[in-house]
Amino acid sequence: MYDVITVGSATVDLFAHTEFSEQVHKKTRKGEAKLIAYPVGAKILINRFEVTTGGGGTNVAVALRRLGYKVAWFGKMGKDENGDIILRELMREKVRCLGVRGEGNSGYSVILDSKEHDRTILAYKGLNDELKSDEVPWRTLRHTRWFYFSSMVGESYKSLEKIAEFAAGRRISIAFNPSLYQAKEGAKRLRRVLSSTTILILNREEAKCLVRGAEPASLAKSLTALGPEIAVVTDGKKGAWCYQLGNAYHITPPKVKVVETTGAGDAFGAGFLAGFIKRADITLALKMGQANASSVIQYHGAKNKLLTEKEALLAMERLEVRRVR
Secondary structure, eight states: OOEEESSSSOOEEEEEEEOOEEEEEEEEETTEEEEEEOOOTTOEEEEEEEEEEEEEEEEHHHHHHHTTTTEEEEEEEESSHHHHHHHHHHHHTOOOEEEEEEOOOEEEEEEEETTTEEEEEEEOGGGGOOOOGGGOHHHHTTHHHEEEEEOTTTTTHHHHHHHHHHHHHTEEEEOOOOHHHHTTTOOOHHHHHHTTTSSEEEEEHHHHHSSSOOSHHHHHHHHHGGSEEEEEEEEEGGGEEEEEEEEEEEEEEOOOOOOOOOOOHHHHHHHHHHHHHSSSOHHHHHHHHHHHHHHHSSSSSSSOOOOHHHHHHHTTTTTTTTEEO
């Protein structure tokens, strides 16, 4: 029996570190957007590059495994070298791979990191979006207490909807962390998964795509009307807000030197679920989620500094959760 099966993307990530830092500001209908500008026809020097694995599905799986849980990952990747890299990483982290491999390319991302550590991601989804329902190992998926759904679109999202129905019929709990791509499609498009979700985790921008409101606390409350028992809204250095059964909570992150933010949301989501599974306590869940996210953003790579349970408990000692109205 697994504690959690994560369902989501798997990628190979190339981090390209540059000293380039030219920024421009552009007015849009929603306000002002900050952009990184690259000169046309120029050659931008890369100081160094790193190759790691990423993708919400595998990031969360590895995070939960390091926190002491029995975990499997399910998704789709190619029969290519990048697929081999992903598989070796999962084996090294002792995460069971339930994923399927198809003809085509595995997901791949290039992360452009500037001098100020602002980053732009060039993402190629590959087979991540081509998971078909007849490729789902239904018998194996029965043997878990939780599913953690990360972003999946296209054919893969249709399969995710069927897995959500499958979970509801077997009283398997679901934590759901959709991407901005999915959130922009609106609550109606996500309703079949939201109606079966126990824990919904979004950042502020994503939450505003699903419900009306401006403040994270009110957004979290409104999100529970869509079906989830618990809703969490994160807002970077301002912290995270959670709403459950009439109670609202807020945690402020510790001050740390931010090096790179890729994977912070996955680290938070995994930590939150780990804490909730451990004791069904929102305070513990928020602290574990924040501790994990704060660790990851101090280093490059979505998995490099994910915490063990012992490390998380130590980091949590300086964190405080308060009730809010």
